[in-house]
Amino acid sequence: MGSATETPNASAMQKHPLDDRVSVHRHASGEGGIFVNAYLVETANGVVAVDATLSESESKAFRAELEALGKPLLAVLITHPHPDHVAGITNLIASDTPPILATRAVSEVMRTIEEPKRKQWGPVYGAEWVSRWTHPNTIVADGERVTFDGVTYSVLDIGSGGDADANAVWFIEQPVPTAFLGDLTFNGMHAYVADGHLLAWLANLARLERLCTGFALAFPGHGPVLAPTPLIAQQRDYLLTLASHVKELAQGRSELSAAQKVELEARMNAYLPNAGLGFLIAMSADPIARELNAQR
Numbered sequence: 301m302g303s304a305t306e307t308p309n310a311s312a313m314q315k316h317p318l319d320d321r322v323s324v325h326r327h328a329s330g331e332g333g334i335f336v337n338a339y340l341v342e343t344a345n346g347v348v349a350v351d352a353t354l355s356e357s358e359s360k361a362f363r364a365e366l367e368a369l370g371k372p373l374l375a376v377l378i379t380h381p382h383p384d385h386v387a388g389i390t391n392l393i394a395s396d397t398p399p400i401l402a403t404r405a406v407s408e409v410m411r412t413i414e415e416p417k418r419k420q421w422g423p424v425y426g427a428e429w430v431s432r433w434t435h436p437n438t439i440v441a442d443g444e445r446v447t448f449d450g451v452t453y454s455v456l457d458i459g460s461g462g463d464a465d466a467n468a469v470w471f472i473e474q475p476v477p478t479a480f481l482g483d484l485t486f487n488g489m490h491a492y493v494a495d496g497h498l499l500a501w502l503a504n505l506a507r508l509e510r511l512c513t514g515f516a517l518a519f520p521g522h523g524p525v526l527a528p529t530p531l532i533a534q535q536r537d538y539l540l541t542l543a544s545h546v547k548e549l550a551q552g553r554s555e556l557s558a559a560q561k562v563e564l565e566a567r568m569n570a571y572l573p574n575a576g577l578g579f580l581i582a583m584s585a586d587p588i589a590r591e592l593n594a595q596r
Contacts, residue, residue: 322472335576483522
């Protein structure tokens with residue numbers, strides 16, 4: 301996996317103009333927000349958000365960035381239901397009541413995991429945990445198109461096979477073909493594979509590589525913006541490298557020992573030095589081992 305073009309640190313906004321009237325602003329969360337990306341698509345008369353952030357602080361900072369643009373929030377588009385991408389919607393929309401769009405699968409998983417995630421991570425984050433999530437109010441079907449302020453978005457329901465049990469990719473069709481890939485791609489960071497679906501993830505990357513041919517930009521769930529061809533290629537290489545080390549260390553078993561997980565972390569940190577989210581390496585080890593070494 302290639303190195304990131306910038307080092308993730310404190311929250312910041314980077315502007316990516318698509319043409320003279322449409323710009324995508326990337327909110328890059330800091331370490332406390334798990335280095336997650338959230339996006340604001342700015343047009344002449346409004347803003348569309350793609351995903352949100354994890355914590356109280358990051359989500360309020362994201363709302364402040366929206367307010368600084370001085371335009372109304374027209375909609376929120378959701379790529380997948382993990383907390384770092386959806387918890388902050390509550391603070392983002394504040395007093396607004398825009399359409400919040402997601403596929404049915406993403407919406408259902410989001411509702412299913414809200415309470416378990418609160419129990420798991422609430423004690424860790426304390427007051428930074430967003431206690432009440434705001435759920436989608438508009439369900440979109442695979443292939444459906446929606447238009448806000450002259451920009452048309454389409455959604456691809458890609459199912460399991462990203463870092464979640466449900467994933468969607470949002471495309472901007474005009475003025476420049478652009479893809480919001482969510483956590484199908486991590487740029488310069490270790491990936492979350494703890495929900496399984498490694499083989500489906502690889503298959504989805506091959507599908508997206510075909511669909512994104514000729515695109516200039518793709519927006520990942522974590523890490524810097526990049527053209528889709530190298531972004532997808534480096535994600536595939538990361539997953540194959542991780543899987544090869546897990547398979548070698550597991551030796552046919554469905555779990556790695558504590559010592560083997562330490563070795564796996566050392567190998568992956570050597571492969572991707574100075575990358576964020578290193579705690580995900582050991583977390584992903586056993587689910588990958590179970591998938592690769594399942595009894596048939």
